[in-house]
Amino acid sequence: MERKLDYRKTLLLGFGFFAISITWSVYNAFMPVLLGNFLESSALIGFIMTIDNYFALFIQPAVGFYSDGINTRFGRRMPFIMIGMPLAAVFMALIPNHFNLTSLVIFLVLMNLSMSLYRSPVIALMPDITYMEHRSKANSIINFMGGIGSLIAYVIGSRLFKYGEGYPFYLSAVLIVIAFTVLFMNIKERRDVIGYEKAEEKRDFVTGVKTALKDRNTTFLLFAICSWFIGFNGVETFFTRYGSLYLGVDPSVSAFTLSFISLSFLIFAIPAGLIGTKIGKRNTIRIGVAGVIALMIAVYFVKPGNPNAITIIRGLFLLVGFSWACININSYPLVADMSPLGLLGTYTGVYYLFSSIANIVSPPLLGLIVDTFGFSIMFLYGAFFFILAFVFMTMVKDKRAELNGGE
Incomplete structure (x- = not known):
């Protein structure tokens, strides 16, 4: 019997990613402006902006692994979501x-701590409720929802910012509550999770990292992931200040310009998943990385x-969004393809560990370079x-990935 993807369930789960995406988009776009009211050093602002990633190094993996072992009437993941999402909205x-x-x-800090309580459980729900052969499609749908969240943050948030610095944050808080309500009312773990009583074998995080790093192909992929997140996160974090201090435009104009990446990502999220299925995840990622390289050099x-500077950058950002979709939609499923049996949860934790390291390194590093x-x-x-990411991706060759469409 053919196993099908439950599109309705996947779309509803996407509200969790929607909440995560809109929160970080508002945080990255407008928090540097609030901090800039008190601080002049870009390096110090960049350091403060990395606090969420320090939590991601320790709290998110611990919560993710602990959620594998608990058993409540709400399930394994939902108790953390029930605590983390409302608190995130409040802060x-x-x-x-x-x-x-x-x-x-x-x-x-308290907002970031609250986010750390529910981010890993929300992420872990996707493979929990999705058959392995459909996870790329599910990831594209979930990222589509995340793209909507980012688009709302940049388009509506940038407009609201003109009327008051707090309005984008209030918008995010309200939408987190709405997303939590949708998740809680519609995702019932005991009903929806595939093989709920047959959870993956428990492994501690340190052992999982060592296992992943023993495989050279996985190591090169993780280094590539870390590299492209360093490049992307730094630019995203400082683009609002780049626009106001370098290009001489209003911060709201800069924030709105970021929405062109989100819009393009939103449009191409699902096609990027289909392209990855057709020509392989690795090839699709390589095309995306090469595209971002060319486009960032063009923006430079x-x-x-130039009186048309913002217009030109917005056009280039549309293409960046397409390239970023090719990368982001296919990277986590490729990591999952490389995972040995019984280590999918561990490899998921390793994936977010390396992306968190990138997000810790990049803002203060770029801030120092800018200073x-x-x-x-x-x-x-x-x-x-x-x-650097492209170089590492050329070294990734994995037979398990090829068998699962990773070539």
């Missing part, structure tokens, strides 16, 4: 109500004196790390 709404730098940092040559050389260097920085 997201409190961030713009800070009264000094200390209170702002406290609120953003767009200078402040030293200026914002003109920013897109060359991004291109350099995508070139």
Whole structure:
């Protein structure tokens, strides 16, 4: 009997990714502006922006693995979602109500801690409720929902920001609550999870990392993932300040410009999954990485004196969104394809470990480079790390991945 993908269930689960995406998009676009009201150093702002990734190194893997072993009437993942999502909404709404730098940092730390409680369980639900052969399609649908979240953050959030710095954060808080309600009412783990009583074998995180790094192909893939996230995260984090301080445009204009990546990603999310199925995940990723390299170099040559600078960058960002979709839609399924039997959850944790390391390294590193050389260097920085990612991807060869469409 043919096993089919439950599109309705996958779409409803996508609301969890929608909430994650809109929260981080608002956080990355507007938090540097709030911090900039108190701080001048881009390096220090970049360091503060990495706090969520320090939590991701320790709390998210621990929560993910612990959720494998519990057994409640709500399931394994939902208890963490029930705690984390409402708290994230509360602290997201409190961030713009800070009264000094200390209170702002406290609120953003508590928001990040709340996000760490539910992010891994939401992510783990996708393979929980999806047959292995349909996970690429499911990932494209879920990322489509995430793209909608980012688009709302940049398009509506940038408009709201003109009327008050707090409005994008309030919008995010309300949408987190709505997304939680949809998840809680429609995803019932004991009914929806495939093989609920046959959970994967429990492994500790350190052993999982060692197992993954013993395989050279997995190691090269993880290094590629780390490299492209360093390149992308740094540019995304500082683009609002890049626009205002280098190009001389209003921060709301910069934030709206980021929406062109989100719009393109949204349009091409599902096609990128289909392309990955047709020509292979690795080939699709390589095409995407090469595209981002060329486009970031092109943005570098767009200078402040050009009256059409923002228009040109927006056009290039549409193509960046397509290339980023080719990368992001296919990377996690490729990691899953490389996972030995019984280690899918562990490899998922390793995937997010390496992306978190990238997000810890990139903002302060780029901030330091910007403080030293200026914002003109920013897109060359991004291109350099995508070139590294391309080099690592050329070294990825894995027979298990080829058998599952990874070539």
